[in-house]
Amino acid sequence: MDTSPLGGPKHADGQDGVLAVMPRLAQLSNAVSRGRLVQHAMDAAGVTVERPAFSVLLTLHFAGKPLRVKEIAEKVQVVQPHATRQVQQLERRGLVRRIGDPDDGRVSLIEPTDDGARAADRYAHTLIGWFTGVVAHWPEQDRDDLGRLLTRLADDVTAQLAHLDDDTAAPPAGGA
Amino acid sequence: MDTSPLGGPKHADGQDGVLAVMPRLAQLSNAVSRGRLVQHAMDAAGVTVERPAFSVLLTLHFAGKPLRVKEIAEKVQVVQPHATRQVQQLERRGLVRRIGDPDDGRVSLIEPTDDGARAADRYAHTLIGWFTGVVAHWPEQDRDDLGRLLTRLADDVTAQLAHLDDDTAAPPAGGA
DNA sequence: TATTGTTATACTCTATAACTATA
DNA sequence: TATAGTTATAGAGTATAACAATA
Numbered sequence: 001m002d003t004s005p006l007g008g009p010k011h012a013d014g015q016d017g018v019l020a021v022m023p024r025l026a027q028l029s030n031a032v033s034r035g036r037l038v039q040h041a042m043d044a045a046g047v048t049v050e051r052p053a054f055s056v057l058l059t060l061h062f063a064g065k066p067l068r069v070k071e072i073a074e075k076v077q078v079v080q081p082h083a084t085r086q087v088q089q090l091e092r093r094g095l096v097r098r099i100g101d102p103d104d105g106r107v108s109l110i111e112p113t114d115d116g117a118r119a120a121d122r123y124a125h126t127l128i129g130w131f132t133g134v135v136a137h138w139p140e141q142d143r144d145d146l147g148r149l150l151t152r153l154a155d156d157v158t159a160q161l162a163h164l165d166d167d168t169a170a171p172p173a174g175g176a
Numbered sequence: 177m178d179t180s181p182l183g184g185p186k187h188a189d190g191q192d193g194v195l196a197v198m199p200r201l202a203q204l205s206n207a208v209s210r211g212r213l214v215q216h217a218m219d220a221a222g223v224t225v226e227r228p229a230f231s232v233l234l235t236l237h238f239a240g241k242p243l244r245v246k247e248i249a250e251k252v253q254v255v256q257p258h259a260t261r262q263v264q265q266l267e268r269r270g271l272v273r274r275i276g277d278p279d280d281g282r283v284s285l286i287e288p289t290d291d292g293a294r295a296a297d298r299y300a301h302t303l304i305g306w307f308t309g310v311v312a313h314w315p316e317q318d319r320d321d322l323g324r325l326l327t328r329l330a331d332d333v334t335a336q337l338a339h340l341d342d343d344t345a346a347p348p349a350g351g352a
Numbered sequence: 353t354a355t356t357g358t359t360a361t362a363c364t365c366t367a368t369a370a371c372t373a374t375a
Numbered sequence: 376t377a378t379a380g381t382t383a384t385a386g387a388g389t390a391t392a393a394c395a396a397t398a
Contacts, residue, residue: 026208026209028205028326028329028330028333029204029205029208029209030209030253031253031330031333031334031337032205032333033205033206033209034253034366035337036337036340037337037340040340050387050388051387051388052387052388052389068356068357069356069357069358070355070356070357077206077207077210077211078388078389078390079389079390079391080356080357080358081357081358081359081360081389081390081391081392082388082389082390083357084357084358084359085358085389088358104355104356104397104398105356105396105397105398106355106356106357106396106397106398107355107356107357107397108356108357130336133336134329134332134333134336135329135332138328142325142328145321145325146325146326146329149318149321149322149325150204150322150326152314152318153204153310153311153322154204156310156311157204157207157208157310158207160306160309160310161207161211161212161213164212164213164216210389226364226365227364227365228364228365228366244379244380245379245380245381246378246379246380254365254366254367255366255367255368256379256380256381257366257367257368257369257380257381257382257383258365258366258367259380260380260381260382261366261381264381280374280375280378280379281373281374281375281379282373282374282375282378282379282380283374283378283379283380284379284380
């Protein structure tokens with residue numbers, strides 16, 4: 001099954017390894033972010049908030065400490081007003097609570113309530129179980145390799161993306 | 177840099193390999209699909225259509241043959257009316273053209289124009305160059321492994337996602 | 353004056369429903 | 376009656392701009 005724009009018969013010369021990665025990434029990206037899996041896990045978590053709001057809840061839960069609105073926005077890669085809205089939604093559902101920062105009256109620190117933490121755990125558990133099942137029949141070596149390589153790729157991509165903002169998008173060394 | 181909801185200090189027991197993959201996937205997913213990289217590549221392509229429209233153009237270009245609207249919708253994983261709109265947009269810009277199917281008067285086959293094909297090539301070239309640069313300093317073995325494992329992961333995930341619709345979301349064998 | 357957060361607003365992306373034309 | 380495609384409409388998701396409060 002090839003749903004990707006770059007997986008077809010035509011391809012650039014001598015870069016097939018790279019070429020093979022991109023369409024898969026796009027495919028995975030679509031499937032995971034817009035797909036039914038997330039919805040399924042949210043159903044399992046048993047809460048009815050919008051997907052972005054749940055993403056904020058997860059971020060807060062796994063951050064392990066209260067975060068300001070600005071930090072949340074950065075972590076989930078959205079703009080501040082958007083983070084505000086999601087936090088408000090979670091607050092209304094009783095999934096997060098605000099605690100003022102004694103040192104700075106402007107900031108409000110957000111942390112999950114017990115209910116929120118439990119919901120986040122249920123969600124994570126569902127997702128982990130699902131992915132575990134998907135790669136269950138893989139050789140252990142492959143699973144380890146994938147984790148290692150994907151982690152490195154994500155880090156390198158993230159680092160390079162930051163440069164995209166600086167210079168007007170010069171590709172990294174070795175680029176076309 | 178850890179922007180993911182699942183990469184924090186808390187984690188499930190005994191499944192760290194899987195656990196490590198998911199947040200990276202989410203991070204990559206965000207960065208690639210909503211990020212500046214795609215915009216950058218589109219700028220390089222020199223056309224001004226919406227991102228989803230360009231995705232359709234790429235699909236058509238790398239399909240290597242004319243596609244019906246329905247096929248396009250399936251490939252880019254959207255609903256048919258949405259595909260219609262994107263095709264219309266591309267048509268207006270002269271990037272794709274319609275050719276009727278002589279065997280069936282209902283279908284209209286879509287294919288890129290020369291302009292469209294060139295734009296798609298420029299886009300792909302930019303993206304390939306960028307990714308090539310990102311992994312340029314990797315050992316060749318790692319690059320090959322990543323391509324292989326990511327491909328398999330995408331296939332397995334896609335296959336399992338199909339099952340999510342069938343049974344009411346039972347996790348695959350080995351799941352939690 | 354700079355920073356944190358909020359409100360108000362608009363734009364992008366995608367889906368559902370209703371319709372037309374051909375098979 | 377079923378299928379390919381379109382039009383019209385509605386809804387999620389996200390961003391920009393203007394504002395309030397604190398530093």
